[in-house]
Amino acid sequence: MAMTLTDDQNMLRDTARDFMASEAPVTHFRKFRDMGCKDGFSHGLWKQFAEMGFTGILIPEADGGMGMGQIEAGIVLEEIGRNLSPSPFLTTSVAAVEALKLADKAMRDRWFPGILAGETVIGIAIEEGVKHRPEKIACVAERSGNGFKLTGQKQFVVQGVSSDMLIVAARTAGVAGETDGLTLFAVDKDAAGLSMEAARLVDSAVAAHVKLDGVQVDADAVIGEVDGGWAVLSKMLDAGRVGAAAEMVGVGTGAMYMTFEYLKTRKQFDRVIGEFQALQHRAAHLYGEMEGARSIVLKAQSLMDEGHAKAELYVAAAKAKAGLACNLSVREGVQMHGGIGMTDEYDIGLYMKRDRSLNEFFGDAYYHADRVATMNGY
């Protein structure tokens, strides 16, 4: 595959770019932040996403969706990142949809229509500690009646309290540290024994701490195979990772151009500061890092779409690189803005906060660099 976007993909990018810039620019984000919105996003905007066809971008055509791939989802995510548009797109339309694609028809019919309509939100309940360690899952699902009983705790469940359903990873066999013996469950938000505590994050998204206190689910709540959840989990995580990487390309690129504009207008020492070589070289270096990140994210997306054996390696590298580059962009951004970069009034600080959350989501750059090393045989 050529590493350039097709005409259709360019058209989608233009559509998504216009849409986010007019319907969900940074002012939209500020509005919902400042009113202390309990969801951290606008349900109205989520409906508009559906009208644009975005919410079903990864849902197969046979299930009523667009049947597109990670490249297309990434195009939308980049524009989300560039505008800091708050939405459940990454968790619901990317990660959850990738998992549900592997579920049986009844389950797909139960959830896809709501996602397509922009009515349903799904939370991903994986993490049990402060760092991403999916194989360390200890939450237990015991056989009980016609189904299972779930006991344990989850955290960093983004938009958890706003979700209609949680995808919960639990252990049906084996011990923490093993990839075998995991099973994924679709748990209704109203299930008895399920409780959540909302926690506002630095980027003003809301994540939940989830308690599962003997939550009873039917056998048909299982997504994929019992004990074989790792396969579904891996697909879901990789989609979420490459998606977060694409969003970080948007965040980093947005912050970068905002900074370049500032360098071209701010005057000190009787000159615009963009004339100082000390800043020019850092700007050019940053541009190179962001361009590299953009490239490896595109490569990872296309390998995933091809179902290539190396996709996993490239997704790990892409999440790592996008994280490092985006982080550099927001740090340089705040620094090069000088004092006003520290103010809440200027947008650059908002990008810095968003970068932090996305870097942490589904494994940070160090976690993924370590995986790259392992997959590379050392």
Place this chain on the structure above:
Amino acid sequence: MSELETFRAEARAWLEENCPAEMRTPAKGDEDVCWGGRNFVFQSEAQKLWLERCVAKGYTVPDWPKAYGGAGLSPQETKVLRQEMAKLGCRSPLNSFGIWMLGPALLKFGTEEQKVHYMGQIARGEIRWCQGYSEPGSGSDLVSMQTFGEDKGDHWVVNGQKIWTSYADKADWIFCLVRTDKTNKYQGISFLLFDMETPGVSTKPIKLISGNSPFCETFFDNVVVPKHQIVGEVNRGWDVAKYLLGHEREMISGMGGDGGVTSIGAAMKATLSQEPVLRAQMALFDVDNLTFRAHGERFMDEWKTGKAHPAYSNLMKYVGTELNKKRNELVMSIGGSQALEWESERSNGGSKARNWLRTKANSIEGGTSEVMLNVVSKRILEMPGA
């Protein structure tokens, strides 16, 4: 099957049949590389055969037009051919500054006669070229160069000195920047071609920190150059020089990779598992290495379809060469005391140390990293100032 896939199958079959087994192993060093030229001594029958077969097929320069010795392949076909060569581990049949630098400049600025003559010689590996740009007083600030060609009607008489001329002692011809108007800085330079055996040309090798001497000081003492040996117009050689530099930077940036995406970490596992901080550095390097590969692929796809910014090769040169230096620092650290050995057989004649030192030039030759950052900042990011 799409046309491109048909081509892939054909190219594959041709390579399987025509690339000798010995040419499907990695070249061990510079002495294994075929540079062609009047005085080139083939290292093996296989090397000679591989060159001849590629020449006949136009595969030394697959994307050049057939009339100038190429195979007339499209950018997509060229990419496919290179992919298939990489899969089989085929060595490059011919390396040359003619292919990487002069050829593209001739294609853009040369006369039809020059294209047929000089590009044909390059494609067939008959003439080896060197590059006469830098002077002792003019490195990064190349346009300040002084080597002067005095107009004598149907020829110029060239006097002056070049430096850092790679392989000047092995090259047959030189493409050389010569000042033909002292009153005009940018529009006073001409791009001349001449034989290194012309009376008055002499070279003196310079020994590098790696212990090797691949380049020279080059002196011109009343060298006669006929007027028809100019590329482009008189006094407009700077345009040619800059265009050629774009290709040179593209070529050097390619050296940032290791020809593939295989990690050097696996072979060093025993050491890395004992050195967690070094392993972490290696892991972050691998992330950058995979990134650079993808970046290079994207750049080539955009470059060949005319979508890349014309100054983008400067960025790739910066990123690629800095990466290559980092790789060699890691190789030295992982190699430990053995990598310090300079002559022993155990160290393959100090190959790690010598390669490590050689790579330090990557971010100097063809324009330094600092100059690349200047260009990216001004031309791509459009930062203000001189």
